[in-house]
Amino acid sequence: xxxxxxxxxxxxxxPAQRAARDPVHWxxxxxxxxFAAVFLVLPLANVxxxxxxxxxxxxxxxxxEPDTLSAIRLTMIIAAVSVPLNAVFGVAASWAISKFEFRGxxxxxxxxxxxxxxxxxxxxxxxxxxxxxxxxxxxxxxxHHVRILFALPGMVLATxxxxxxxxxxxxxxxxxxxGREQEEAxxxxxxxxxxxxxxxxxxxxxxxxxxxxxxxxARAMGEFGAVSVVSGxxxxxxxxxxxxxxxxxxEFDPVAPFAVATLLALLALATMLLKALLxxxxxxxx
Numbered sequence: 001x002x003x004x005x006x007x008x009x010x011x012x013x014x015p016a017q018r019a020a021r022d023p024v025h026w027x028x029x030x031x032x033x034x035f036a037a038v039f040l041v042l043p044l045a046n047v048x049x050x051x052x053x054x055x056x057x058x059x060x061x062x063x064x065e066p067d068t069l070s071a072i073r074l075t076m077i078i079a080a081v082s083v084p085l086n087a088v089f090g091v092a093a094s095w096a097i098s099k100f101e102f103r104g105x106x107x108x109x110x111x112x113x114x115x116x117x118x119x120x121x122x123x124x125x126x127x128x129x130x131x132x133x134x135x136x137x138x139x140x141x142x143x144h145h146v147r148i149l150f151a152l153p154g155m156v157l158a159t160x161x162x163x164x165x166x167x168x169x170x171x172x173x174x175x176x177x178x179g180r181e182q183e184e185a186x187x188x189x190x191x192x193x194x195x196x197x198x199x200x201x202x203x204x205x206x207x208x209x210x211x212x213x214x215x216x217x218a219r220a221m222g223e224f225g226a227v228s229v230v231s232g233x234x235x236x237x238x239x240x241x242x243x244x245x246x247x248x249x250x251e252f253d254p255v256a257p258f259a260v261a262t263l264l265a266l267l268a269l270a271t272m273l274l275k276a277l278l279x280x281x282x283x284x285x286x
Contacts, residue, residue, distance in 0.1 A: 047265055051258035062248075062259035070236045071244035072263070077152070078227075078240065079220040082159040086216050090167025091209065095201065097168075098175035099183065112169065115162050123161050124229025127154060150232030155240070158226035163219045170212030174205050211278045218271040222264055 051059055062068065093112060097105060115123065131148040132138050141148060148154045182204065186196040202209075224242040231238040239247065241264055248257035 044265055044268075047258050047261050051255065051262045054255050058255045059259045062253075062256035063263070065256070067236045067239065068244055068256075068260055071239045071241050071260070074152070074155075074238070075221050075240045078156055078159050079217055081156050082163060082220050083213060083217045085160055086164045087167050087209070087213050089164055090169075090171055090212060090216075091202070093168045094171035094175055095197070098172055099180055099201075112165050115165055120158075120162050120223065120225030121229055124158050124226035127158055127161075127226075127230050149230050150234065150238060152238075154230040155227050155238065158230045159220050159223050162223055162226050163216045166216040166219060167209065167212035170208050170215070171205055174208040175201070178204055207278050207281050211275065214271055214274045214278065218267060221267055 051062075093108065096102070097109060128149060129135050130137055131141060131154060133142060148157070182200050183196050186200045187193070191199070221240075222242060223240075224246075227240055228243055228246075231240070231243060233239065233243060233247065235247065241260060245257050245260050245264070248260060
């Protein structure tokens, strides 16, 4: 009579149950949480603590400084220009790579990954060698009174360079997984290629596209190395938020650099929340 009960008790535990009882499982979780607390949570908490150490008055005054407001505006302008351009490039490149076969496909993939393998400082130096006074195009630009370096165009170009892989690299695996069946069915039913793209391809990757745009925007607003090389560090003119933080910190201001840094920290937290929301949407979308 007790055979079924004995058989149930003798049945092997499920993988999840075995993992819950495995000490290595808990050790790995503990190490991951400790690492996140020491290297992520504590520095972030310290930034806010230092920013608010003297109270809200000095904190708001630091954010209201004209040079800081200029840095905020410039950062938003750079992101507003570079992110849409990268989104257009990312959609076009991922669509071509995942849906079509053509010569140079491997080379295009390598170009997309290039900013991941080059230091941002080196990327900024490349623009200096190209657009500088003694650069490849420097004399022509100077003769025609076109200013690229130490101005908004150079900062936008540097930001586009370091951020353009994000949208494409997010969409390529999604489009490859989906295949071409839906597009081919739409074309068979008489839809044009452009209509197929807008009504079939793009809606099927919308959450991946939003996810890539969020990551691209976060990197664009937080970029330091490449922008630092081409900006000239002109206060009130070519300082972005990261450059403004560095300048204030080098001036030994006890509050202002941390106050400005909280804006970037809040951007990082907002990016994390949007990332989690988009991942949840992707998992639960029918």
